[in-house]
Amino acid sequence: MGNSILYRMPSGIPGDVTRRSHATTEAVMLGATPFASFGIFGKVVSGKLVPIGAGDTAADVYGLLVRAYPTQSSSNAQGAAVPPTSGVADVLRRGYMTVTNNAGTAALNGVVYVRVANAAAGKPIGGIEAVADSTNTIAITGARFMSEADAQGNVEIAFNI
Structure with missing residues (x-):
């Protein structure tokens, strides 16, 4: 069967709050700049949330x-839903969330970095990484990895805890 779990349960779906309590x-309100995916960091510009980017x-x-529930449809694979481009959305200010690690090896209490320059294949601007990349990434104060990533790169992080 295609839905068997042989070795480890998936860590979760990017953008999903993992410990709601x-x-x-x-x-x-979302700004004019769209988010590439759920579970990435944003900033407030003119009262609206936009993705972190170059120079931040x-x-x-x-x-x-x-990730708002439900955002999946029969035409989207699990975790493949695209964030809305306008309207109201939720932002995690403090807590735990599943994110996608795009580079490096995540480990318990590891520093969380965000790419702010020089996008590359599999390393988008705003993407989360477990390794510093010169001036292309910034360390996020108060964010830590909670474990190693699963086979898809999904991993839980703590933010402002």
């Missing part, structure tokens, strides 16, 4: 874009 989320610092980080 320890989470603080807020409703925010850890001080600019406001929170993580939360």
Whole structure:
């Protein structure tokens, strides 16, 4: 069967809040710049949430874009839903979330980095990484990996805990 789990359960779906009793989320308006995926860091510009990008610092980080439930449809594979481009969304200000690690090896208490320059294959601007890449990434203050990533690169992080 194609749905067998042979070795390890998946870590989760990117953008999913994993420990809701320890989470603080807020409703925010989305800005004109669309998010590439759920579970990436954003900043507030003119009162609206937009993705972290070139030239940003850890001080600019406001929170993580939360995957609203349900966002999946029969035409989207699990975890493949695209965030809305306007309207209201939730942002995780404090808590635990599943994210996708795009580079490096995530480990318990490891530093979380975000790519802010020089996008590459599999390393988008705003993407989360477990290894510093010169001036292309910034370390996120108060964010830590909670374990190693699963086979798809999904891993839980703690933010502002």
